[in-house]
Amino acid sequence: MALAAADRARLIQLAQVAQVDRRAAPVSLARDRVLAVPGRFGDLLGGAIPRGSVVTVTGPAGAGATSAAVALAAAATAAGEWAAFVEPEGRNGASSLLGGIAAIESGVEPARCAVVRAVSRERWATVVGALLDGMLVVVAAIPPRLALGDARRLQARARERQAVIVALESVPRALTGAWPADATRRIVIDGVEWRGLEPGAGLLAERVVHAHVAGKGAPPRDARIVA
Amino acid sequence: MRTCFVRCPHWAIIAARRRSPELRGAPIVIHARVGARDLVHDASEEACAAGVEIGMRWREAQAHCGEAIAFEADPLADARAFEPVARALESVTARLELETPGSLAFPTHGPSRYFGGDDALARAVRATVRGVLGAEAPVSVGIADGRFTARLAARTDTVVAPGGAAEFLAPFPVARLGEAALVGLLERLGLTTLGAFAALPEHAVLERFGVDGARRHAWARGDDVSAMALGDPPPDLVVTMELDPPVTSVDAAAFAGKALADRLVGELAGRGLACTRVVVEAQTEHGETLSRTWGHEDGFRPGVLAERVRWQLDGWLAAQAVVIPDGNVRAQQDADAFADGGLDSTTGALTLLRLVPDEVVPIPARQLAFFGGDAAAAARADRALSRVQGLLGFDSVGTLVEQGGRTPAERIRFVPWGEPREPLRPLRVGAEVATWPGAVPAPAPARVFDPPRPAELLDAAGLPVRVGGRGEASAVPARVGCDALAGGGGPVRAWVGPWPGDVRWWDASARRRGARWQLVASTVAGDVACLVLVEGAQASLEAIYD
Numbered sequence: 001m002a003l004a005a006a007d008r009a010r011l012i013q014l015a016q017v018a019q020v021d022r023r024a025a026p027v028s029l030a031r032d033r034v035l036a037v038p039g040r041f042g043d044l045l046g047g048a049i050p051r052g053s054v055v056t057v058t059g060p061a062g063a064g065a066t067s068a069a070v071a072l073a074a075a076a077t078a079a080g081e082w083a084a085f086v087e088p089e090g091r092n093g094a095s096s097l098l099g100g101i102a103a104i105e106s107g108v109e110p111a112r113c114a115v116v117r118a119v120s121r122e123r124w125a126t127v128v129g130a131l132l133d134g135m136l137v138v139v140a141a142i143p144p145r146l147a148l149g150d151a152r153r154l155q156a157r158a159r160e161r162q163a164v165i166v167a168l169e170s171v172p173r174a175l176t177g178a179w180p181a182d183a184t185r186r187i188v189i190d191g192v193e194w195r196g197l198e199p200g201a202g203l204l205a206e207r208v209v210h211a212h213v214a215g216k217g218a219p220p221r222d223a224r225i226v227a
Numbered sequence: 228m229r230t231c232f233v234r235c236p237h238w239a240i241i242a243a244r245r246r247s248p249e250l251r252g253a254p255i256v257i258h259a260r261v262g263a264r265d266l267v268h269d270a271s272e273e274a275c276a277a278g279v280e281i282g283m284r285w286r287e288a289q290a291h292c293g294e295a296i297a298f299e300a301d302p303l304a305d306a307r308a309f310e311p312v313a314r315a316l317e318s319v320t321a322r323l324e325l326e327t328p329g330s331l332a333f334p335t336h337g338p339s340r341y342f343g344g345d346d347a348l349a350r351a352v353r354a355t356v357r358g359v360l361g362a363e364a365p366v367s368v369g370i371a372d373g374r375f376t377a378r379l380a381a382r383t384d385t386v387v388a389p390g391g392a393a394e395f396l397a398p399f400p401v402a403r404l405g406e407a408a409l410v411g412l413l414e415r416l417g418l419t420t421l422g423a424f425a426a427l428p429e430h431a432v433l434e435r436f437g438v439d440g441a442r443r444h445a446w447a448r449g450d451d452v453s454a455m456a457l458g459d460p461p462p463d464l465v466v467t468m469e470l471d472p473p474v475t476s477v478d479a480a481a482f483a484g485k486a487l488a489d490r491l492v493g494e495l496a497g498r499g500l501a502c503t504r505v506v507v508e509a510q511t512e513h514g515e516t517l518s519r520t521w522g523h524e525d526g527f528r529p530g531v532l533a534e535r536v537r538w539q540l541d542g543w544l545a546a547q548a549v550v551i552p553d554g555n556v557r558a559q560q561d562a563d564a565f566a567d568g569g570l571d572s573t574t575g576a577l578t579l580l581r582l583v584p585d586e587v588v589p590i591p592a593r594q595l596a597f598f599g600g601d602a603a604a605a606a607r608a609d610r611a612l613s614r615v616q617g618l619l620g621f622d623s624v625g626t627l628v629e630q631g632g633r634t635p636a637e638r639i640r641f642v643p644w645g646e647p648r649e650p651l652r653p654l655r656v657g658a659e660v661a662t663w664p665g666a667v668p669a670p671a672p673a674r675v676f677d678p679p680r681p682a683e684l685l686d687a688a689g690l691p692v693r694v695g696g697r698g699e700a701s702a703v704p705a706r707v708g709c710d711a712l713a714g715g716g717g718p719v720r721a722w723v724g725p726w727p728g729d730v731r732w733w734d735a736s737a738r739r740r741g742a743r744w745q746l747v748a749s750t751v752a753g754d755v756a757c758l759v760l761v762e763g764a765q766a767s768l769e770a771i772y773d
Contacts, residue, residue: 060713062755066673066773082608094680096711099770100627100639101671110627111648112605114612115641117623127615134611136604172674172771173711191753194772197721197745200703203668204745204756204772 008107011038012078019079035136035164038078039107040225041071044213045185051136052159056179058169059189064209066098067106067227068187069139069166074107076164081136084114086128088141088174089121095174119143121175125150132163139166144177151181185215228451229389231335231345232369232377233316233352235309238329239269241360242308243298254292258285259300268300302328315359319352330381332374345370345386371395373451379403392449397422404443409436421447464584466491473512473576477541480577484536491582492529501526504586504647507539510579517543520585522647534613535645536582542621543577612644621645629654633666633728634743635758635770636677665728667743672758672770679767682709682716684744684759694742694761698727704744707759709768713752720754722746725761743769 015036034048042048049055055072059065073083085098095118104110114135119127121143131138132154158165167179189211196205209227214220235241239257244250254273258265265285278291288295305328313323313331319342320333335348342348349368356366369380371387376396380387387395399421401413418424425447433441445451468487474480484507495502503526508518521535616624625643630650632638642648654661684692686702693701704724708716724744731737741762748755756772 060750060752061674061711062713062750062757062771062773063753064673064773070673081604084612094676094678096674096676096771096773097636098627099635099671099673099675101629101635102673102772103627104629105669105671110629112608112626114608114624114626114644116615116619117625117641119619119623123618127618130614130618131611133614134607134609172773173676173680192756194721194747194754194756197723197747197756199721200723202721202723204670204747207756207772 008039011042012107014038015075015078016080033162035072035075036079037072037075039071039074040227041068042075044187044211044221044223044225046218049164050184051162051164053184054155054158054165054167054179054181055185055187056167056169056183057187057189058178060170060191061172063189063192064207064211064227065168065170065187065189067102068189068209068211069168070098070103070106070108072164072166073103073113073137073139076135076137077109077112078107079136080112082112082114082134083108083137083139084116084131084135086116086119086124086131086138086140088143088171088176089118090174096172125154128154128165129157132157132161132165135163137164137166139168141168141171141174142177142179144175146177146180148180151179155181183215185213185218188212188214228374229335229339229345229370229372230332230374230377231338231348231352232330232332232371232374232381233356234330234367234369234378234381235312235356235360236329236365236367237269237271238309238327239300239305240271241364242305242328245308245360246304250296254279254295255298256285256288256292256295257298257300258288270295305329312356312359315355316352319348319355330378332377335370339370349384349386372449373446375446375451376449392451393422393425394449396447396449397425401447404446406439406443409440409443412436425449464491464495464587465581466494467579467581470576470578470580473578475544475576477537477544480540480544480580481533481537483580484540485533487580487582488527488533488536489529491584492527492532495584495587499589500584500587501589502532502584502587503527504584505532505535506583506585507536508579508581508583509540509543509577511575512578513575515575520647521645522586526588531609532582538616538621540577540580616644631661631663633663633730635667635671635675638666638671639675665726667726667745667758670772672756672772674771674773676711676767676769676771679760679769680709680711682707682711682759682766682768684761684766691764691766692761693764694725694727698725698742700725700742704746704759707746707748707757707766707768709757711768711771712748712755712757713750717748717750717755720747720749 015038018036033051035051036048037045057065057068076083087098088095098115116127124143128138128140154165169178170176189209191210193208194204196202206226209225211225212222240255243255254277255271256267256274256279257269259268267279267281267283267285267288270279270281274292274295279288309328313325316323320338323331323333325331335345339345339348342351349370352368353366357364367381367384369377369385371377371380372389372392376387376392379399397420400419401421401424402410404410413424424444432444466487468483470483504520504522505527506518506520508516510516519539612624622643625641626648628640628642628648628650630638630640631652631654640651684704685706686692687705692704704719704722706718722744725742727742729740741760744759746757746759758769760767760769
């Protein structure tokens with residue numbers, strides 16, 4: 001958000017070039033099979049996440065978990081690939097929806113970003129599995145008490161398809177649970193400070209997100225992201 | 228465009244006499260029902276001599292000419308009778324446009340040169356028509372610039388010189404323009420002739436009488452630019468299949484649908500076309516017509532279209548399965564629920580299936596990106612989304628389209644997968660960007676509640692904050708409460724507002740008046756930025772900046 005439009009465009013271009021470069025390479029090494037993530041959330045993840053992995057995102061309502069997930073979806077659409085959001089069932093029928101304008105502002109190409117609405121617990125694993133066949137990034141709100149077996153099956157499918165599951169563990173006013181299996185990266189957002197808005201004046205301008213990342217093959221990091 | 232207009236006056240009488248030659252010389256009256264009245268449509272010379280007038284009541288005509296032989300008007304038979312004339316004239320020109328039975332028009336450009344001038348062309352046309360109808364047949368030919376002028380010229384068998392249209396038209400009464408409302412108004416304004424109407428400035432006519440008036444003004448000026456609808460008629464690309472016996476099972480309907488889809492795609496491919504938008508239509512045995520548009524930006528391939536047709540039929544027949552078992556209230560409620568969910572509820576089996584290609588394009592040259600890129604990804608995504616659509620229903624999977632609006636919820640439209648990605652309120656109209664004064668400024672919130680969650684916005688004294696008629700707040704917000712916020716809400720740390728919004732004030736049923744605050748609340752889980760709307764006495768949480 002604080003990223004100027006020109007900055008964002010440049011980062012997206014760089015990501016695209018990197019992606020084409022990787023596709024054109026005669027041999028792809030494991031360390032090359034990554035999804036480049038531009039922007040500040042990308043810096044938090046070391047610039048890229050391995051394909052075929054699971055990234056969990058959690059944090060209290062309003063701290064920025066959705067924005068972090070959107071940044072990963074934007075990385076996929078910027079590279080010419082597809083992303084999908086699996087929206088959760090709401091508590092008493094009323095859930096919050098992904099803010100499409102916010103997604104577009106963060107660089108998601110809406111023509112290549114599918115949204116699946118109000119997926120029930122029973123169908124959830126089937127739907128996510130089907131989406132992994134066609135999408136590079138599937139941002140899925142995790143239903144409560146997800147079976148470990150289902151999670152492992154999806155993880156295996158993502159590895160096979162070289163797709164990325166972004167497990168969104170908290171969504172305002174929705175029934176969500178935790179990802180029961182292990183994950184490549186776990187992003188925990190502790191809190192947010194908003195800048196620009198004063199009592200009775202100003203406008204929301206930018207925020208500082210307090211995030212913590214842990215995962216395999218990378219040291220845990222604490223970061224304050226201006227986004 | 229210089230046009231020749233050929234007219235056989237009293238064609239209905241000529242046609243009647245051609246059908247029954249014994250009527251020659253007898254008075255004939257042809258009458259037709261116009262609304263509740265029975266009026267004289269056409270009358271032979273003998274009947275006219277006895278006092279019958281075209282347009283008079285049939286009963287009155289009988290009083291004038293009791294011995295007249297009467298027929299009901301039969302435009303179809305008249306048109307059939309005119310066919311030999313039209314066919315004969317095809318030796319003069321290949322590009323005929325029939326106007327009514329008894330009159331036709333064609334552009335003179337080629338024929339006139341061939342016959343050596345307009346007068347020679349008129350003679351040739353007259354001779355050709357008389358060759359069919361007999362040497363005595365009345366036929367009038369008018370040649371002039373533009374069709375309207377030619378039509379008037381044909382009444383007097385005139386050839387109007389190029390550029391002389393305005394002069395020729397000037398003395399005619401405005402009634403010839405044919406539009407009753409316009410003619411009445413012009414007459415009351417004292418503009419009784421086409422010349423007087425033509426003398427008005429063009430922009431003034433456009434302002435006062437609109438586009439239609441301006442077009443007729445151009446006619447009166449002898450400046451008729453309307454092109455004639457010539458050339459090959461567009462091929463009929465609609466494919467239809469009668470389902471006999473009527474079909475209730477999804478599988479049987481889908482089987483028929485697949486055959487139909489393959490036929491459509493095949494026929495289009497034969498013409499080098501692909502269909503990017505298709506309307507699937509079905510009729511039930513109770514006479515209901517169902518229709519739904521499906522789109523595919525690269526054009527449907529056979530399997531893909533068959534699949535779409537199957538889903539659509541599945542949707543219609545599945546919705547119906549809920550209604551059919553019994554007609555009680557519960558079933559009806561279920562049907563309503565389906566209708567609300569976007570499915571059309573139907574009754575009865577399907578009897579007819581039709582695929583109408585709504586938009587066709589030349590078959591796109593399909594080229595995959597150099598490194599197997601985007602097109603392959605799109606095809607994979609299409610398969611995955613179609614499969615999820617099969618699992619959850621048509622309306623639960625889609626993409627988002629940005630559109631015009633003020634609030635985050637209004638600015639996004641969810642379009643089911645496969646439907647055309649079009650906004651309801653376009654962002655730009657022509658070259659102009661639509662503006663939405665009072666829109667919530669960027670950044671946009673990442674979580675939107677639709678409908679908004681009930682909330683409370685309280686001032687320091689614990690009273691609800693209200694907004695007056697002039698958009699001023701009763702107090703400064705101090706606390707926001709909502710079940711979507713951690714811990715049920717918290718004190719307001721920063722705010723801006725109220726931003727008053729009065730939308731659709733011209734429409735009493737859709738009018739919404741409210742005021743919005745952008746605020747940051749301190750909850751037990753930390754700061755939350757959100758958008759709060761106060762409408763009347765009720766506050767609601769519209770979105771969270773998550």
